[in-house]
Amino acid sequence: MYDIKGIREDFPILSRTVYDKPLVYLDNAATTQKPRFVVNTIVSEYYSVNANVHRGVHFLSQQATDLHERSREAVRKFINARSVSEIVFTRGTTESINLVASSFVCSQMKPGDEVIVSVMEHHSNIVPWQLQAERFGIVLKVIPMNDRGELLLDEYERLFSKRTKLVSVTHVSNVLGTVNPIERIIGIAHDYGVPVLVDGAQSIPHMPVDVQALDADFYVFSGHKVYGPTGIGVLYGKEYWLEKLPPYQGGGEMIQKVTFEKTTFNELPFKFEAGTPDYIGSVALSNALGYISMLGMDQIAEYEHQLMCYATERLKEIPGMRILGEAEHKSGVISFLVGNIHPFDMGTLLDRLGIAVRTGHHCAEPLMHRLGIEGTVRASFALYTTKEEIDALVEGILRICKMFE
Ligand code: PMP
Numbered sequence: 001m002y003d004i005k006g007i008r009e010d011f012p013i014l015s016r017t018v019y020d021k022p023l024v025y026l027d028n029a030a031t032t033q034k035p036r037f038v039v040n041t042i043v044s045e046y047y048s049v050n051a052n053v054h055r056g057v058h059f060l061s062q063q064a065t066d067l068h069e070r071s072r073e074a075v076r077k078f079i080n081a082r083s084v085s086e087i088v089f090t091r092g093t094t095e096s097i098n099l100v101a102s103s104f105v106c107s108q109m110k111p112g113d114e115v116i117v118s119v120m121e122h123h124s125n126i127v128p129w130q131l132q133a134e135r136f137g138i139v140l141k142v143i144p145m146n147d148r149g150e151l152l153l154d155e156y157e158r159l160f161s162k163r164t165k166l167v168s169v170t171h172v173s174n175v176l177g178t179v180n181p182i183e184r185i186i187g188i189a190h191d192y193g194v195p196v197l198v199d200g201a202q203s204i205p206h207m208p209v210d211v212q213a214l215d216a217d218f219y220v221f222s223g224h225k226v227y228g229p230t231g232i233g234v235l236y237g238k239e240y241w242l243e244k245l246p247p248y249q250g251g252g253e254m255i256q257k258v259t260f261e262k263t264t265f266n267e268l269p270f271k272f273e274a275g276t277p278d279y280i281g282s283v284a285l286s287n288a289l290g291y292i293s294m295l296g297m298d299q300i301a302e303y304e305h306q307l308m309c310y311a312t313e314r315l316k317e318i319p320g321m322r323i324l325g326e327a328e329h330k331s332g333v334i335s336f337l338v339g340n341i342h343p344f345d346m347g348t349l350l351d352r353l354g355i356a357v358r359t360g361h362h363c364a365e366p367l368m369h370r371l372g373i374e375g376t377v378r379a380s381f382a383l384y385t386t387k388e389e390i391d392a393l394v395e396g397i398l399r400i401c402k403m404f405e
Helices: 004-009 036-048 059-079 093-108 127-136 153-158 182-191 239-244 279-295 297-316 343-352 365-371 387-404
Strands: 087-090 114-118 139-143 164-170 196-199 218-222 233-237 255-258 263-265 321-324 333-338 358-360 376-380
Touching: 036 279, 059 087, 059 233, 059 279, 087 093, 093 127, 093 164, 093 196, 093 218, 093 233, 093 239, 127 139, 153 182, 164 182, 182 196, 233 239, 279 297, 297 321, 297 333, 297 387, 333 387, 343 358, 343 376, 343 387
Parallel strands: 114 139, 114 164, 164 196, 196 218
Antiparallel strands: 087 233, 218 233, 255 263, 321 333, 333 376, 358 376
């Protein structure tokens, strides 16, 4: 039994009002709300265990270190990594991709070598590669998609050359909701001996993820999109690759021995964790993962799938509705336009009805270009979203349509 009422009670913010109307929060792809359990963790750790980790001999420092490292183990278990050495804490998806882009390109690539991304990437999986392209003369190649928003795998395979060194692709599109066939994408790349980075920002909250079963070389995600706090995220990397890559930033924690002549680096994963880590955030993140594990990722996926089908059906009842992205496998997100109503007008008027959606290019301008539009309205769901909220969205859109008649 999926106890939606009980679940919603775990998220205090869901019972607030905006403009004297019940909040209908449909901006979960941007960030998710936090259960009481996660917020309480932050408060209680600051009040009772706070001390810098790893370097202290005193009681609190050891306790904080213990909690932090246990959180790493919880993340390892959640995505089924082989070892905690493969779990690097970062600030989020963006920093994780920048880390790989920076360390991989400078150590594994030469001018003219190629990275493959897809047309539906978030800017954070485009711009880091472009920064490296400017510095090291590497080349970006782009997997195209069909009009339903599905990547063209034949075209993808044709992009490989002797110079292809890395594929970096999103698991789920934050605009179209497309669930990409990531196992096949990884399988094809591996046939060419090329490693794959998976942007898991939009998959980790919605489906079980097993990095070993996927055989992903790198898998990255943000804590705040999976019911955890902002400011913490994860880079999973196969030990084989993390060992090969040089450090991303220098400072404390990541060193073994420092002299003015030569510095040696700490073992994995600390080699990539310069400075004081977010040891409170890591514990809160592990509790967020604990919370959703308790509900069951399969149950969450099933519940959200039903919501997605319901929302798609209901939205299609609206005259002039155009849904962007009609892939066979979708998750979490529905982008749409209605008649000639500008997405910004739609978003602003929905907001006045208490309904929070996102409008604009969703940090995916090349995808907007491919679709021939400037932006969309995006409704995105979470484990606490209800059918009643989807009904409120549909009624709100119909009301706004009337105003524009
Ligand atoms: N990739 C995708 C697919 C995303 O949806 C997002 C966030 N919208 C990001 C990357 C960036 O995540 P963050 O801002 O948490 O680093």
